[in-house]
Amino acid sequence: MILTRIGNLIDAFRPAEGPPPRTLWPFLKWCLKGSWPVLIVAALLSTATGAAESGTAWILGKVIDTAIAAGPEDFFAPENALIIGGAVAFFVLLRPILMGLSSMANTMVVQPNLNPLVLQRLHRWTLGQSVTFFDDDFAGRIAQKQMQTARAVTDVVVEMINVVAFALASLAGAVILLVSINGWIGALFAVWLVGYFALIRWYLPRIRQRSAARAGARASVSGQVVDTLSNIKTVKLFAHDDFEDKAALNSMEHFRQKALGFGRLASGFRFVLMTLAGLLPVLLIGATLLIWNRGGATPGDVVAAGTISIRIAQMSGWVSFTLMAIYANVGEVENGMQTLTPPNRLEDAPGATTLQVPEGRIRFEGLSFAYGRDVGGITDIDLEVHPGEKLGIVGASGAGKSTLVATLMRLYEIEGGRILIDGQDISKVTQSSLRHRIGMVTQDTAMFNRSARENILYGRPDATEAEMIEAAQKAEADHFIHDLADGMGREGYEAHLGERGVKLSGGQRQRIALARTILKDAPILVLDEATSALDSEVEAAIQSALERVMEGKTVLAIAHRLSTIARMDRIIVMDAGRIVEQGTHDELLARDGLYARYWNRQSGGFIGIRDAAE
Numbered sequence: 001m002i003l004t005r006i007g008n009l010i011d012a013f014r015p016a017e018g019p020p021p022r023t024l025w026p027f028l029k030w031c032l033k034g035s036w037p038v039l040i041v042a043a044l045l046s047t048a049t050g051a052a053e054s055g056t057a058w059i060l061g062k063v064i065d066t067a068i069a070a071g072p073e074d075f076f077a078p079e080n081a082l083i084i085g086g087a088v089a090f091f092v093l094l095r096p097i098l099m100g101l102s103s104m105a106n107t108m109v110v111q112p113n114l115n116p117l118v119l120q121r122l123h124r125w126t127l128g129q130s131v132t133f134f135d136d137d138f139a140g141r142i143a144q145k146q147m148q149t150a151r152a153v154t155d156v157v158v159e160m161i162n163v164v165a166f167a168l169a170s171l172a173g174a175v176i177l178l179v180s181i182n183g184w185i186g187a188l189f190a191v192w193l194v195g196y197f198a199l200i201r202w203y204l205p206r207i208r209q210r211s212a213a214r215a216g217a218r219a220s221v222s223g224q225v226v227d228t229l230s231n232i233k234t235v236k237l238f239a240h241d242d243f244e245d246k247a248a249l250n251s252m253e254h255f256r257q258k259a260l261g262f263g264r265l266a267s268g269f270r271f272v273l274m275t276l277a278g279l280l281p282v283l284l285i286g287a288t289l290l291i292w293n294r295g296g297a298t299p300g301d302v303v304a305a306g307t308i309s310i311r312i313a314q315m316s317g318w319v320s321f322t323l324m325a326i327y328a329n330v331g332e333v334e335n336g337m338q339t340l341t342p343p344n345r346l347e348d349a350p351g352a353t354t355l356q357v358p359e360g361r362i363r364f365e366g367l368s369f370a371y372g373r374d375v376g377g378i379t380d381i382d383l384e385v386h387p388g389e390k391l392g393i394v395g396a397s398g399a400g401k402s403t404l405v406a407t408l409m410r411l412y413e414i415e416g417g418r419i420l421i422d423g424q425d426i427s428k429v430t431q432s433s434l435r436h437r438i439g440m441v442t443q444d445t446a447m448f449n450r451s452a453r454e455n456i457l458y459g460r461p462d463a464t465e466a467e468m469i470e471a472a473q474k475a476e477a478d479h480f481i482h483d484l485a486d487g488m489g490r491e492g493y494e495a496h497l498g499e500r501g502v503k504l505s506g507g508q509r510q511r512i513a514l515a516r517t518i519l520k521d522a523p524i525l526v527l528d529e530a531t532s533a534l535d536s537e538v539e540a541a542i543q544s545a546l547e548r549v550m551e552g553k554t555v556l557a558i559a560h561r562l563s564t565i566a567r568m569d570r571i572i573v574m575d576a577g578r579i580v581e582q583g584t585h586d587e588l589l590a591r592d593g594l595y596a597r598y599w600n601r602q603s604g605g606f607i608g609i610r611d612a613a614e
Helices: 002-007 024-032 036-074 078-127 131-135 139-181 183-230 232-237 241-293 299-340 401-408 431-436 452-457 465-474 506-520 536-550 585-591 594-601 609-613
Strands: 362-369 378-385 390-395 416-421 438-441 524-528 554-558 570-575 578-583
Touching: 002 078, 024 078, 024 139, 024 299, 036 078, 036 139, 036 299, 078 139, 078 299, 139 183, 139 241, 139 299, 183 232, 183 241, 183 299, 232 241, 241 299, 362 401, 378 401, 378 416, 378 578, 390 401, 401 524, 401 554, 431 438, 438 506, 452 465, 452 506, 465 506, 506 536, 524 536, 570 585, 570 594, 578 585, 578 594, 585 594
Parallel strands: 390 554, 390 570, 438 524, 524 554
Antiparallel strands: 362 378, 362 416, 570 578
16 A cells, blocks of 8 residues: 555646647656656655765775774774674665665656656647648657657656766765865866766767757658558558668668767767776875875775775766766657647637537638638638538539538638537637537548447447447448457457558448447538448448438538439539539539539439439
């Protein structure tokens, strides 16, 4: 119980406050907020442990002087009991306790909690970025940056506590000890320290820069490899194994060159500092022997100076390597910070309310959006969709159909006009409440690499098993789900679907997406090429299910296949981002305009539609 409480001293899942800053020190404070009291205690324990190292040399020197003064016969006399007992207590009790507490703080409190603390804050921030943030980067690279930054921040903090605090306390203790022996020895040590810190000051900023460049190159390799593997079927179909191999090798070569540049600098750093470390015992022991030769120091002083100089010489190499690692990690933190912190977001308006949808009336008023460009997107859209109306949306590729529904989902910030749902401006309601009340099935439906059950329940996680199965049945998915099996031996609804649902056909993915939307049961339904991956026979089989799902809902259905929308209450035709025609299927055919040309190109639609329409 006590150990569990100790392990929970840092709340690893405490949310961050506000956005992450874009400069290093404020960013680190943002990452670590809430953990500082525990980190300070851990640093103090490490400091006490480092100070004890200098105490070791001092006690050893006192024991040696006492032994020489008393001689072999009288060393264990009662008058020496205090020094002997104190030495034993220090080595057997005090020093192990300090080291044990410092180790406990590090391994049970700091290390297990800091990484998830930073990672969950970065992940939550990244999840809130707009879709354009993800459109402009590799998913693998973004994930790599999250993991890299969380690990690097953790390593910086752990090493600062375990090494820097420890080393500074040891150095302070060493200065006090050497000055107590002789002021000139203390001054000599101070000169050595100046040279040591001067070299560190020269090398470490350069290591930081090269580490950042190496981290960026490493993330690019991950992005390239993940991009290839996530599109492996396309690679195979186009026989582009060699092309992808060259692209990966080029990325790897870039990383190798950056790693070599870092390695050359790191090697020089280690060589120079190890040479300087080797010089320290020669200087301090030699100077103390000269002073002892002139009667200014005791044999114990020689032992103490020798012990502390060798210990610091060893520790200087350890500290310099650690500082190099800290600066390398700082470079990786800065590299990740540059990728993850830019505020590419759609925020809820201050005081945003929860959307209420009693009717499902949608109104587009003067809506314009062009993705920040001068052309493309949609322009001056005025459209009202009545409660319960089934609206079909038709147009050539690039006409603005998907952009129209993307603005309804508020995936982008519109550039002109406004959108109202039951009289409520969607820019003034929470995005979460807006998307909860709109069910959507897209043309490019991706599944999570989770079970079929979890993928369907994504529509409404609190649904019962019966409700989930009923939704699958309505989407004509239940029968093929029972036949699913994965490589781990899981079957049916427990079978995992593979990354992005690669184990399913396009039609199967679409039917699970439909089941998910059916389960969500939102009052507004958007179908963006929802049956595009289905053959005509399967489409006909689920058409009645779709019609049942659409009952009582306001529906916007986009389709290139006109057979799927011929029965809609009203159809709008878009061209170059504007609405150019609207009416029922028969009205639009009679007008003999753009819709009629589309229909004629498809030879009257698909089986059964011509007769139904006539």
